[in-house]
Amino acid sequence: MPLLPGAEPFHHDGGEIGVLVCHGFTGSPQSVRPWAEYLAERGLTVSLPLLPGHGTRWQDLALTGWQDWYAEVDRALRELSEQCERVFVVGLSMGGALALRLAAKHGDAISGIVLVNPGNKVHGLAAKALPVARHVVRSTKGIVSDIAKGGSQEVGYDRIPLHAAHSLRKFFTLVDAELAQVTQPLLVLHSPEDHVVPPVDSARILGRVSSRDVTEKLLERSYHVATLDHDAELIFEDTYHFIARLAPGVGKEGTAARG
Template identity: 75%
Template sequence: MQLLPGAEPFRHDGGEVGVLVCHGFTGSPQSVRPWADYLAERGLTVSLPLLPGHGTRWQDMAVTGWQDWYAEVDRELWALRERCSEVFVCGLSMGGALTLRLAARHGTAVSGIVLVNPANKVHGVAARALPVLRHLMPSTKGIASDIALPGAVEVGYDRVPLHSAHSFRRFLRMLDAELPQVTQPLLLMHSPQDHVVPPADSARILSRVSSLDVTERLLERSYHVATLDHDAETVFEETYAFIGRLSKGLAELGTAPGG
């Protein structure tokens, strides 16, 4: 199946500090590729996988579920662990939810996590009807390109497959119970004006995790896909500074911010 432009997975072989970057629901690596490029250009080893069912047609996603998406990032995490002495995980939207589960499940194998507009719940009046609705209609309107920056476009599906939305909802409900197991240093950046994931999701996550080292940043000028929006550079700089503060590898190389 032919990939959409920019939907290709990305890997960069850099130093001993690794970063796994996770894209969002119905999106593709294109939405977070500038984030991955920024880190790769600074010498980090970076992995940005294409989640199963994404980056082609929404019909391909309809036959996948959360187990497939999580298995992909789990594999990439362990590939980075074999290559790197430290691994950080970053995620946008559903990618943030996947990041949280990796942190909850793998403990010290994850050195820190960065979340941008992370999802905690499937919202909308039809959410509770998904178990039945998904059998009556295959898809609904898409959620891609919630971006304030004029001309910026997210490569994602124009339809949301309801079987996948139902699976995603089940995943988020399961993940919410696991959030207290998240203990790693956490940087959470979110947009007050987000038309896909409301700020309440970030508040819920911050209230549930057990992390003691927590930094929250507001992305005042951006909508949901902040990694392609006005605050993208802030996201990238804050991420690198966060990793630099925590990483022994970057400090030893003298490449940490202020180092």
Template identity: 75%
Template sequence: MTVLPGAEPFRHEGGDIGVLLCHGFTGSPQSLRPWADFLAARGLTVSLPLLPGHGTRWEDMRPTGWQDWYGEVDRELRVLSDRCARVFVFGLSMGGALTLRLAAQHGDAISGIVVVNPAIAVHGAGARVLPVVRHLVPSTKGLVGDIAKDGPVEIGYDRVPLHAAYSLGRFFRLVDGELPQVTQPLLLLHSPEDHVVPPSDSRRVLSRVSSTDVTEILLEQSYHVATLDYDADRIFAESHAFIERIAPSVGEEGTATGG
């Protein structure tokens, strides 16, 4: 399977503070690469993996499910934890759900989490018929590219494989049930105008986590893929300030690998 140009995973060996970044459903590391570069330039160790079934062809995603996507970020977290003294996890959209489950499962091993337009439910009438329709129809229209700013393009699939979408819905229900187990400091940034994930998902996260150190920031100028949109610089700066507040000792610069 050939990875799409720009969708490659990325890793930067920096100091003793690590950040794991989790991309979204049918997307790729490209949507978070500017964020990863920003953090790497400030001396952090950064891991931005490519989730199984992503970054190639949508057909390659059909046999994958949430256990594959979560398993990948769980492995990367363990690698970072062995390498770094403190680890943070950041995520966009479904990557936000992956982030929240990692937080629920790993507790004190994660120093803090940042989620951007986190998704924790499959919305719309189609969600109710997915269990049946996925056996009859292979895919539906894609979700990528919800960006207000002219110019940026998100690399991802123009089709959503319905078997994978069904698995995603099961994962969201699992994460929703585990939200009270999330206790880490949380920075949640979300766009009031988002054509993929409604603001109700962010409200539910905020209402159900057990974290006491919680910051909510509205991204007024951006749509769903805010990490490539008008508010990208704010996301990067706020997330770095969040790390500095919780773990003031930032490591020295290292080396990068990836596309």
């Protein structure tokens, strides 16, 4: 099945500091590629994988579950760790949940995490019906392109397969139970007006992690896909400064791209 335009994975070989970038549920690398490219342009080694079932058609996503999505970012993290001295993980929406689980499981192998509008729970009465409804209804209306900026579009699915949504709900429950195991420095950027993930999800994450080095910032001009919205440049700059603070060699001689 051919990929949607812009849904291709991205990799850049840079210096000894690596960054794993995780996209969201029903989205694709396109939604976070400018984030990845910004970091790559500053000499970092960057990996942005395409999650299984994404970037083609929603029917393909229906055949996958959280174990598949997590296995892909876990594989990419191990690959980056072999290549780089230090690794950071950043993620949008469900990508933020994937980053949190990697942080909980890999400990000191991850030097810090950055979350943009991270998901923590499937909300609403419909969520409780998922275990049964997924056997009756195949899909529901999509959630892509929640963006305030005119002319900006997210490449993703216009339908959500309910089997995958049910798996996502189970994954969020799993990650929520592991939040206390997250100890790494943490930067959370979230939008007060988000029509996909409510601010309460970020608040719960901030209240349950064990990280002591925590920074929270509001994205006042953006909706859910803030990495393609008015605050995108702010996200990119804050991410780079966060990494540079924790890995002082960033931006200095010796961290330039190797090729």
